[in-house]
Amino acid sequence: MSEYILELNNITKIFPGVRALNQVHFQLRPGEIHALMGENGAGKSTFIKVITGVHQPDQGEIILDGKPVVFSTPLDAQAAGIAAIYQHVTSYPDLSVSENIFIGHELLHRFGRLNWDAMHAKAGDFLRRLGANFTPQTLMGSLSVAQQQIVEIAKAFSQNARIIIMDEPTAALTRRESEELYRITRQLRDNGVSVIFISHRFEDMYQLAERVTVFRDSSYIGTWPVKEISSHDMIVAMVGREITQLFPSKSDRPPGAELLRVEKLGKPGYFSDISFQLHAGEVLGVTGLVGAGRSELCQALFGIMPYEQGSVSVNGQPVTITSPADAIRAGLAYLPEDRQRQGLLLSWSISRNITLPALRRYSRRGFTREAQENSHSHTLSQRLLVRAPSIHTPVSSLSGGNQQKVVMAKLLTTNARILILDEPTKGVDIGAKSAMYEIIAALAADGFGIVLITSEMPEVLGMCDRILVMRNGRLTAEMPVGEASQEKILAAAMLSTTA
Amino acid sequence: MPGPHEIAADRPFAWKAFFFQWEWILLLVFLAIQVMNFHLSPYYLDLAHLREEAADLAWWPWLTSLIPAVLANWADVTISFLDKSFIVFPMAFIIIMAEIDISVGSTVALSAVLMGLSYKAGLSMPLAMVVALAVGSVCGFINGLILVKYRELAPMIVTLATMIIYRGIALILLEDQAVGKFPAWFQNICWGYLGPVPIMLLAFCVTALVFGIILHRTTFGRQVYAIGSNPVASLFSGVPVARIRVTAYTLAGLMSGVTAIFLTSRMGSTRPNVATGYELDVIAMVVLGGVSTAGGRGRIIGTVISVFTIGFLRYGLGLRNISAEYLLIIIGLLLIFAVMLPNLRPLYTSWYSARHPRRQ
Numbered sequence: 093m094s095e096y097i098l099e100l101n102n103i104t105k106i107f108p109g110v111r112a113l114n115q116v117h118f119q120l121r122p123g124e125i126h127a128l129m130g131e132n133g134a135g136k137s138t139f140i141k142v143i144t145g146v147h148q149p150d151q152g153e154i155i156l157d158g159k160p161v162v163f164s165t166p167l168d169a170q171a172a173g174i175a176a177i178y179q180h181v182t183s184y185p186d187l188s189v190s191e192n193i194f195i196g197h198e199l200l201h202r203f204g205r206l207n208w209d210a211m212h213a214k215a216g217d218f219l220r221r222l223g224a225n226f227t228p229q230t231l232m233g234s235l236s237v238a239q240q241q242i243v244e245i246a247k248a249f250s251q252n253a254r255i256i257i258m259d260e261p262t263a264a265l266t267r268r269e270s271e272e273l274y275r276i277t278r279q280l281r282d283n284g285v286s287v288i289f290i291s292h293r294f295e296d297m298y299q300l301a302e303r304v305t306v307f308r309d310s311s312y313i314g315t316w317p318v319k320e321i322s323s324h325d326m327i328v329a330m331v332g333r334e335i336t337q338l339f340p341s342k343s344d345r346p347p348g349a350e351l352l353r354v355e356k357l358g359k360p361g362y363f364s365d366i367s368f369q370l371h372a373g374e375v376l377g378v379t380g381l382v383g384a385g386r387s388e389l390c391q392a393l394f395g396i397m398p399y400e401q402g403s404v405s406v407n408g409q410p411v412t413i414t415s416p417a418d419a420i421r422a423g424l425a426y427l428p429e430d431r432q433r434q435g436l437l438l439s440w441s442i443s444r445n446i447t448l449p450a451l452r453r454y455s456r457r458g459f460t461r462e463a464q465e466n467s468h469s470h471t472l473s474q475r476l477l478v479r480a481p482s483i484h485t486p487v488s489s490l491s492g493g494n495q496q497k498v499v500m501a502k503l504l505t506t507n508a509r510i511l512i513l514d515e516p517t518k519g520v521d522i523g524a525k526s527a528m529y530e531i532i533a534a535l536a537a538d539g540f541g542i543v544l545i546t547s548e549m550p551e552v553l554g555m556c557d558r559i560l561v562m563r564n565g566r567l568t569a570e571m572p573v574g575e576a577s578q579e580k581i582l583a584a585a586m587l588s589t590t591a
Numbered sequence: 592m593p594g595p596h597e598i599a600a601d602r603p604f605a606w607k608a609f610f611f612q613w614e615w616i617l618l619l620v621f622l623a624i625q626v627m628n629f630h631l632s633p634y635y636l637d638l639a640h641l642r643e644e645a646a647d648l649a650w651w652p653w654l655t656s657l658i659p660a661v662l663a664n665w666a667d668v669t670i671s672f673l674d675k676s677f678i679v680f681p682m683a684f685i686i687i688m689a690e691i692d693i694s695v696g697s698t699v700a701l702s703a704v705l706m707g708l709s710y711k712a713g714l715s716m717p718l719a720m721v722v723a724l725a726v727g728s729v730c731g732f733i734n735g736l737i738l739v740k741y742r743e744l745a746p747m748i749v750t751l752a753t754m755i756i757y758r759g760i761a762l763i764l765l766e767d768q769a770v771g772k773f774p775a776w777f778q779n780i781c782w783g784y785l786g787p788v789p790i791m792l793l794a795f796c797v798t799a800l801v802f803g804i805i806l807h808r809t810t811f812g813r814q815v816y817a818i819g820s821n822p823v824a825s826l827f828s829g830v831p832v833a834r835i836r837v838t839a840y841t842l843a844g845l846m847s848g849v850t851a852i853f854l855t856s857r858m859g860s861t862r863p864n865v866a867t868g869y870e871l872d873v874i875a876m877v878v879l880g881g882v883s884t885a886g887g888r889g890r891i892i893g894t895v896i897s898v899f900t901i902g903f904l905r906y907g908l909g910l911r912n913i914s915a916e917y918l919l920i921i922i923g924l925l926l927i928f929a930v931m932l933p934n935l936r937p938l939y940t941s942w943y944s945a946r947h948p949r950r951q
Contacts, residue, residue, distance in 0.1 A: 417830070419829070433821070434823050434827045437887075451813060451814070458810055460808060460812075479598075502828065
């Protein structure tokens with residue numbers, strides 16, 4: 093028996109035009125938590141799909157328990173005891189926890205009748221062992237993301253998984269929920285399960301893993317014991333260059349003319365009595381807990397769910413905004429929170445995506461002019477350093493960070509001077525984050541007014557000139573960044589103010 | 592700082608992508624049907640007669656006299672099936688938006704009935720034709736309006752309801768009667784020729800060209816594809832989604848009005864139960880033409896070839912007195928093949944790459 097339970101050697105996977113994995117290695121010991129790190133687009137997801145049999149490698153070998161294996165389908169990998177828990181939980185929200193756990197391998201009475209008692213009992217047993225506080229009869233859809241992940245782990249248990257792959261499980265979790273997940277993951281390890289843990293968060297790696305493997309640009313960079321690598325060395329390994337400073341230095345120019353004035357804006361049930369101004373060259377942070385009404389406010393400004401009270405003026409002129417087309421005409425552009433669903437047409441090329449919001453400008457009398465479109469998209473893609481083989485590449489094949497740059501290019505195409513960015517760095521890796529910050533800072537220096545909605549405290553303090561804090565649909569604090577601190581912002585976001 | 596890196600702006604022409612298109616397969620099917628028709632019936636395109644007539648000529652004059660004659664006969668045949676094909680184009684728009692309109696057959700009937708009644712009531716025939724177009728447009732506009740006002744309703748259900756309603760109105764207006772006795776020139780709209788070309792074929796070509804330009808060369812067409820690819824992101828990108836949807840449904844109504852005129856002209860009179868099942872014929876033509884019901888994909892050229900493919904298939908089988916049931920089965924099989932093809936390709940590529948692992 094070899095030292096490793098799972099070994100992948102020289103794995104190469106080629107998609108048309110892209111080498112998604114280039115001769116990568118990976119070795120997993122029994123009963124180990126092994127972190128897999130790398131920027132978005134580094135090849136982690138493809139790698140996971142090779143392990144779980146979704147993709148077949150073009151080259152290289154997979155060795156399980158010392159024997160070479162071939163997984164032609166995900167079922168093969170499942171039968172070999174490999175289970176994956178994905179970032180976006182893929183469950184059936186209208187079915188119960190038990191049904192979700194046993195879907196595809198239900199426990200049966202004779203003649204194929206479903207054995208509910210056995211399934212509920214067994215599911216209950218799994219959940220107890222994982223320390224869950226809900227019953228197997230609960231509807232999946234009523235659980236939080238963290239609880240759904242526990243169900244996914246229980247499902248892996250029920251399939252007798254020996255190797256569990258967790259793909260960014262903490263991305264959508266609060267700190268306390270993450271702690272709970274750490275506890276469960278350690279418990280899995282103590283039961284002899286090997287865990288491959290993929291994450292962007294260094295904290296996850298340091299808290300949990302014994303060893304870490306880093307991929308960069310589809311290639312294998314190295315494997316280290318976690319205790320022996322500093323976070324600085326990790327960043328260098330992942331990014332391939334030193335990031336001396338995550339946030340670009342702020343210009344100390346005073347803000348310019350007023351671009352946007354919002355007065356007593358309200359939509360019953362979502363937010364009320366919101367007033368603020370935005371100036372040219374200013375980054376205005378809007379923060380608060382999830383559910384504080386930040387996204388709703390911005391979607392109202394952009395005409396997606398129109399506001400019902402108050403007024404908006406742009407450049408001193410009152411405007412009425414009842415649709416996104418109105419908003420774009422008025423000079424507002426919006427980077428939505430969910431870039432895949434709301435921001436991009438995934439099957440379309442980079443170029444077509446970029447020009448969609450301002451087709452009128454790249455057309456004459458209603459006829460499209462592709463040459464103009466392409467030359468504009470090409471210039472803008474180069475300016476924003478979009479990494480892709482060609483502007484005709486479909487955006488679905490880009491990494492998250494590059495997709496976000498394409499959305500950014502769309503906003504710039506509208507010629508809007510007011511940019512509303514809703515969590516622009518959500519789910520992108522550190523290199524892409526730093527690139528996005530550079531873009532935002534450069535735009536502010538160019539005289540754009542930027543509304544930055546974010547939950548990340550370092551981003552609020554590092555990027556913004558002025559900070560608005562929302563709680564329960566109301567503004568609870570406004571402060572220049574010089575006077576702000578993490579404590580002050582949290583207090584305004586969470587505590588009731590003296591009325 | 593990251594170094595400068597290049598992103599290509601030009602798109603090299605790819606032979607493989609050019610030939611790996613549904614339209615080529617469809618063209619082959621179309622040619623196969625022509626060959627089959629020649630074999631099925633000596634009467635097809637009146638070929639036997641023509642051969643006999645030109646038998647004693649040398650090959651060159653033989654060819655020069657035969658080809659125009661065959662083409663003329665071929666053009667005549669199109670009169671038998673082109674009437675409903677006008678609706679195919681707006682239907683392609685609607686299906687590219689991942690929606691559907693099944694009320695078009697009823698819209699044709701209502702337009703035809705109201706055209707007949709308004710002529711009978713004393714309106715001049717040209718004005719009665721305008722009535723048909725207006726009635727069709729209003730029917731389509733109502734569909735669109737309901738759909739954008741109540742966005743939770745599925746197009747299938749809404750147009751099913753209006754399909755029943757429009758047909759119902761036509762039945763109430765005319766019961767089991769027919770209206771006819773149109774002026775003599777009216778039948779020339781369907782049966783007439785402009786030079787050697789049937790007017791209807793000419794109208795069809797112009798319509799195809801106009802809709803093709805709208806879909807492939809204008810911002811409106813681009814936005815139709817955008818809505819079909821991702822309606823949410825389209826809305827967030829400032830695409831006037833509601834306006835474009837209403838326009839597409841209105842166009843479907845307008846072209847139903849056009850069909851009503853050609854159909855009535857061909858039959859000489861009209862009844863409330865005309866154009867039954869047209870919606871299914873039209874949808875079949877669109878889907879066979881390579882328009883994806885999942886939205887976002889499809890071209891006008893495909894639907895044009897598909898109109899002629901189904902039309903000649905029907906005509907050829909009709910010559911042999913092969914019953915309509917066989918035709919339905921054949922069209923059904925073609926449709927299954929058409930909708931399966933996008934799924935066959937990835938299957939094939941994965942099968943191929945499994946057999947032939949790529950070497951360095």
